[in-house]
Amino acid sequence: MLQNKYLFNQSSVSLEIVGLPDYSNNENKDNISIISQWKLMIIDKPVIEGNLDHLRSIMKAFYFYSNSFLNDEIESYESDLIDIKSENFYTHILLLKSSKPNVKPLNITIGNSVFADIISCFDQLSSSNKVKNIYSKEYKSIKNKRNLFLSNKKSISKFLLPPLVSLISIFLVSSAFIYIYDDNDKFSFLNNKNILISIKSISKLL
Amino acid sequence: MRNSFNNNKIKLEEFEALIQLTAEMSKVLYPYIRQILQSRDDLIRNPKPWTEFKSRYIELISERFNTNSMKVKRLIDSSCNDEVFINILLTLALCISDDGSQKLRTILFNY
Numbered sequence: 001m002l003q004n005k006y007l008f009n010q011s012s013v014s015l016e017i018v019g020l021p022d023y024s025n026n027e028n029k030d031n032i033s034i035i036s037q038w039k040l041m042i043i044d045k046p047v048i049e050g051n052l053d054h055l056r057s058i059m060k061a062f063y064f065y066s067n068s069f070l071n072d073e074i075e076s077y078e079s080d081l082i083d084i085k086s087e088n089f090y091t092h093i094l095l096l097k098s099s100k101p102n103v104k105p106l107n108i109t110i111g112n113s114v115f116a117d118i119i120s121c122f123d124q125l126s127s128s129n130k131v132k133n134i135y136s137k138e139y140k141s142i143k144n145k146r147n148l149f150l151s152n153k154k155s156i157s158k159f160l161l162p163p164l165v166s167l168i169s170i171f172l173v174s175s176a177f178i179y180i181y182d183d184n185d186k187f188s189f190l191n192n193k194n195i196l197i198s199i200k201s202i203s204k205l206l
Numbered sequence: 207m208r209n210s211f212n213n214n215k216i217k218l219e220e221f222e223a224l225i226q227l228t229a230e231m232s233k234v235l236y237p238y239i240r241q242i243l244q245s246r247d248d249l250i251r252n253p254k255p256w257t258e259f260k261s262r263y264i265e266l267i268s269e270r271f272n273t274n275s276m277k278v279k280r281l282i283d284s285s286c287n288d289e290v291f292i293n294i295l296l297t298l299a300l301c302i303s304d305d306g307s308q309k310l311r312t313i314l315f316n317y
Contacts, residue, residue, distance in 0.1 A: 011240055070297055071316050089289045090247050111247025112292060113240050116299035120236075123303030 004032050006131055008124040012043040013117035015124075017131050032131045040118070045108050048096060057081045059122050065092075066119055209272045225314070229307035232298040239299050246292060260284070260291060 008015040015038065022033035038055045040048040048058070057079055065077040065084045076085035083095040092115055096106040110118075125131055216224075232239065245255035264282045271278045281287055301310040 011237075066300060070293065070300070070313055072293075089292050090243075111244065112296055112299075113244035113247055116240060116243065116296060119300050120302060123305075127304045 003036065004030060004130075006032065006128070008121045008128070010117040010120040010124070012114055013121050014041045015039070015121040016041070017125065019131075022132075027132075030130060035131070040121070042108075042110070042114060042118070045110070045114075046106060048106075048108075050099075054081055054099070059126075062119060062122060066115070207271050207275055207278055209270055222311075225311050226307045228298070229301050229310050233302045233306065236299065236302050239295055243292070243295055243299060246288070260287075263291060 003018050003020055006017045008017070017032060017035060018037040019032035019035040021027040021029055021031040025033070027033055035052045035055065037051070038049060040058070042048075050058075058081065061077050061079055061082045061084055067073075068077070069075070069086065077083065081097055081099065083097070084092060085095075086092050087109070090112050092110050092112075094106075094108040094110065096108065098105070242255045242259045245252045245259075249256060264284070264287075267278065267282050271281070273279065273282070281290060297310070297313055301307070301313075303309065
């Protein structure tokens with residue numbers, strides 16, 4: 001069966017996707033839903049290739065790293081297949097770990113221009129109508145710093161515990177005062193009632 | 207930070223329009239943005255695009271911004287503004303996709 005092949009180019013980087021359409025889903029014969037092979041070719045660098053899981057892992061790493069790099073959050077991303085860290089503000093080091101045994105990790109150093117090209121190729125791939133089954137939206141969504149802070153359960157408990165304790169303590173102390181005040185109030189109310197009765201009786205007498 | 211006494215508050219529609227305009231401009235200007243970034247990556251062999259961009263950008267900031275402000279002073283200080291300029295260029299370079307305006311908006315909200 002003849003496989004489809006699509007190429008996404010951006011300056012010094014090209015991404016080649018090879019695969020088949022999902023005929024069981026009545027898809028167009030030009031589409032790719034089952035990716036059998038992909039290649040990321042960077043000028044003057046070794047070719048990076050693998051299966052669909054590798055592609056997803058690499059896309060996730062690049063999107064996550066780019067978001068955090070632009071937000072000045074973290075300077076490295078680590079996973080089972082790829083590590084990305086920044087040497088300085090214009091050099092990024094990729095460490096590609098092979099899933100095959102006895103294959104040494106591959107170290108590639110890229111600049112900001114190549115980094116932008118790679119992200120552009122991934123953007124083209126994820127917005128392409130021809131290649132499906134990539135699920136890149138989850139990697140591309142940039143989480144707000146505040147949301148990241150709230151998504152961390154430890155930080156939520158740290159954030160909520162002090163005001164909660166203070167509110168409970170205020171409630172306990174104030175409830176004790178209310179109890180005392182109520183007693184006084186009842187007493188004063190009874191006094192007032194007695195005074196009123198006495199006034200009424202005086203007026204009757206008069 | 208701007209060198210103006212008018213405190214013009216931007217409307218949401220204007221903000222959205224500016225973001226779309228910037229994303230579309232960055233698509234068109236990507237080859238130049240990339241060239242400047244590449245020059246910074248390889249400053250010893252090809253320093254011209256980066257130095258020209260930097261000097262022109264500093265010139266524009268000095269013309270339009272309030273140079274008495276400490277933030278602006280730090281921005282036009284050549285010894286420490288590389289990171290900010292690279293961040294700006296890289297942000298524009300990463301927003302050239304079809305959903306580039308959405309990406310740019312999220313980056314700006316996170317900033």
